[in-house]
Amino acid sequence: MFWSPYKSIPAKLEKVIDETSNIKTFVLRPESKFRFATGQFIELSIPGVGEAPFTPSSSPYETDTIDVTIMKAGNLTGQLHALKGGETLGIRGPYGTGYPIEKFYGKEVLILGGGVGMAPLRSLLLTLIAQKEKFKRIILCYGSKSPEDVVYKHQFTEWQKIKELEIMRSVDKCPIGQWDETVGLVTCLLDQVKVDLKNTVSIVCGPPIMMKFGSRKLLDIGYTHSNIYLSMEGNMSCGIGKCGHCQIGHNFICKDGPVFTYEQLKHIPDPFI
Ligand SMILES: Cc1cc2nc3c(=O)[nH]c(=O)nc-3n(C[C@H](O)[C@H](O)[C@H](O)COP(=O)(O)OP(=O)(O)OC[C@H]3O[C@@H](n4cnc5c(N)ncnc54)[C@H](O)[C@@H]3O)c2cc1C
Ligand code: FES
Structure with missing residues (x-):
């Protein structure tokens, strides 16, 4: 056929x-x-x-x-x-390409997510949890606008019971008394984590502004360009590398991504638009 x-x-x-x-x-x-x-x-x-x-x-x-x-x-x-x-x-x-999970074995894996950007990261997290003994640490920093905007509320309750999983969450703003975790932009959670910079990778997904400032903060902390993984979105049509709608620099998001390292994108003036 x-x-x-x-x-x-x-x-x-x-x-x-x-x-x-x-x-x-x-x-x-x-x-x-x-x-x-x-x-x-x-x-x-x-x-x-x-x-x-x-x-x-x-x-x-x-x-x-x-x-x-x-x-x-x-x-x-x-x-x-x-x-x-x-x-x-x-x-x-x-x-497209998925996350190179085997490259993360033996490492401290820091996941940085914002809003609906938690969607691919939930799939990633479930993959890591299924083989959690293979990673040195699994850390999730997740931010949303308000407590109402937190996705996977019930699943977070389950994840918080997994001792190998370190979860930190923030909301941008919230009336007093309605949130007992961090209030502030998700990047401020990174100030609370101490990682072994020689043995860590970070995976980032969220709205463009968060991807931009999240990557900057990771670089400031000392992450190398090749140890930051970004799940990119963009205009797409065919999804299979034919139409050119999703081109970003020399890459097609649909074929060469959507997962890129910062190293691959760093020559593009503003990849997060
Ligand atoms: C690789 C990849 C993975 C993705 N994964 C996810 C995912 O897991 N979950 C997810 O939610 N999204 C994801 N997206 C984004 C998702 O594909 C888009 O949100 C979707 O294509 C929007 O389609 P639509 O027809 O609803 O919007 P469209 O109608 O095409 O609208 C697109 C944009 O135009 C704006 N717009 C639409 N109507 C109006 C209007 N009347 N006035 C002003 N502005 C308007 C919208 O705000 C929006 O920004 C992903 C994108 C890519 C490339
Ligand atoms: S969506 Fe057509 S080339 Fe990527």
Whole structure:
């Protein structure tokens, strides 16, 4: 039969979980097992409406269902947010490069996430937790605008019970008495962590402004360019390196990324736009 890289496979929308007022997690059951490496992305479509790229937020070890955590941003995401479950959507992929997990073995892994940027990082975290003995430390610094904007609230409660996991969270602002963790920008959490700079990597995902200042802060602390990993987003169309929409410097986000090291992007004047 004719094979096309643009062809989607049907996936039933099994469940929709409200995360915040504008973020939902969609649990999809593809008609056949779906495999991806953590950090890779998929193109998710509503038939007759359109498609957009998203990074699965579930564990890559789960192949029967796939979670995608989506912030309402425009047309397609708005229509996705109106779905209740039971509908058939399309997925194609996975595309791009995932996180190079084996390079993290034996290291202190510092994850820095903001807002819905926690989506790929949740998939990464679940991957690290599944083999936690292979890492020296796993540290998660997560920031959101307010306590209401924290995603995966119930899962955080579970993660906080895992002794190998160090979790620090911040909110930008909050009325007194409603948050007993850090108040401030997520980068201020980095002042509270002491890492072994000779043996650490950091993985960053969040809104562009947070990626920019998060990377700067990591560099100030002493992280090397090649030990900072960034999950990039950008305008995409084909998702397979053909149309050029996602070009950033010499790289295509869809084909060469979405995971890049800071080293790969440092020559681009402002990669975080
Ligand atoms: C590799 C990759 C992975 C991604 N992973 C995720 C993920 O896991 N979760 C996630 O939530 N997102 C993710 N994204 C972003 C996601 O793809 C976009 O949010 C999505 O494509 C938006 O599609 P849309 O049709 O809803 O928005 P569009 O309609 O295309 O709108 C896009 C932009 O235009 C603005 N806009 C839309 N309508 C209006 C209007 N009327 N007036 C003014 N401005 C407007 C929106 O604010 C938005 O910024 C990822 C992107 C990439 C490239
Ligand atoms: S989206 Fe077409 S080249 Fe990357």
